[in-house]
Amino acid sequence: MRKAWFHVLGWATLVLSSASVSAADQPTPPAHAHHWSYAGANGPGHWGSLDDADVACGKGEQQSPIDLDSRTAKTGKSGKFHINYQPGAVTLLNNGHTVEAEVGDAADTVTFEGASYRLAQFHFHAPSEHSIDGKHFPLEIHFVNKDAEGHITVVGVLVRAGAENKNLAAVFNALPAHETPAGEHADKPAQVDLAAVLPSEHKAFVYNGSLTTPPCTEGVHWIVLAQPVEMSRAQIGNFAKIFHDNHRPLQKINGRQIDSETY
Numbered sequence: 223m224r225k226a227w228f229h230v231l232g233w234a235t236l237v238l239s240s241a242s243v244s245a246a247d248q249p250t251p252p253a254h255a256h257h258w259s260y261a262g263a264n265g266p267g268h269w270g271s272l273d274d275a276d277v278a279c280g281k282g283e284q285q286s287p288i289d290l291d292s293r294t295a296k297t298g299k300s301g302k303f304h305i306n307y308q309p310g311a312v313t314l315l316n317n318g319h320t321v322e323a324e325v326g327d328a329a330d331t332v333t334f335e336g337a338s339y340r341l342a343q344f345h346f347h348a349p350s351e352h353s354i355d356g357k358h359f360p361l362e363i364h365f366v367n368k369d370a371e372g373h374i375t376v377v378g379v380l381v382r383a384g385a386e387n388k389n390l391a392a393v394f395n396a397l398p399a400h401e402t403p404a405g406e407h408a409d410k411p412a413q414v415d416l417a418a419v420l421p422s423e424h425k426a427f428v429y430n431g432s433l434t435t436p437p438c439t440e441g442v443h444w445i446v447l448a449q450p451v452e453m454s455r456a457q458i459g460n461f462a463k464i465f466h467d468n469h470r471p472l473q474k475i476n477g478r479q480i481d482s483e484t485y
């Protein structure tokens with residue numbers, strides 16, 4: 223019974239992935255692209271009715287982001303996932319909803335329950351989308367990793383105001399202020415030490431959720447690292463000047479389990 227259920231879920235996820243997951247992550251808008259936004263008539267409360275492909279945004283039961291309650295999180299077994307990031311070049315683009323750093327290095331991977339996911343891109347939300355014990359942060363970084371079939375594991379890193387983040391300086395000094403025309407990228411690739419961007423404390427909240435932008439596809443493995451990293455107010459301000467509020471509001475947990483993992 224349990225096996226059959228997983229089989230059906232896996233198949234549904236695969237179909238959804240091939241149909242629509244790529245739409246949220248590709249710089250080039252697909253033919254059915256529509257203009258969702260973070261406020262007004264096309265804001266988060268209306269995403270589910272903007273397009274047939276986006277019904278999960280309104281009717282989904284396992285949506286992201288959520289509040290991560292450290293007191294009720296269950297201690298999971300360690301070794302469920304591993305993050306293997308290293309220094310490399312990224313190219314930047316502004317897709318109209320965030321600034322995205324595209325990663326070309328095939329060696330940047332996350333393994334999750336034995337499967338390998340390759341880092342495709344990372345991007346930013348201000349303020350943070352997830353909260354920990356009800357507390358939001360000025361910024362959140364999403365590292366989007368995909369397996370060969372397009373299944374997604376996202377590593378979320380929360381950012382608090384503090385010291386300048388030297389590891390991300392090359393990105394935050396070159397944020398594209400205007401939407402990048404389709405097919406174009408930053409002229410000069412930025413060098414980033416991705417492993418050094420991650421917090422030193424190896425603790426994370428792990429749960430099943432969704433993309434936080436239309437089409438809000440479910441079946442996404444979320445790994446939100448518990449310890450925030452620091453960036454200077456000037457660095458955070460560089461992003462907030464371009465996108466002052468590009469976060470989706472908190473979604474219902476609907477009985478989902480949140481695991482507290484060490485890795």
Ligand SMILES: [Zn+2]
Nearest residue numbers: 345347364434
């Ligand atoms: Zn995101």
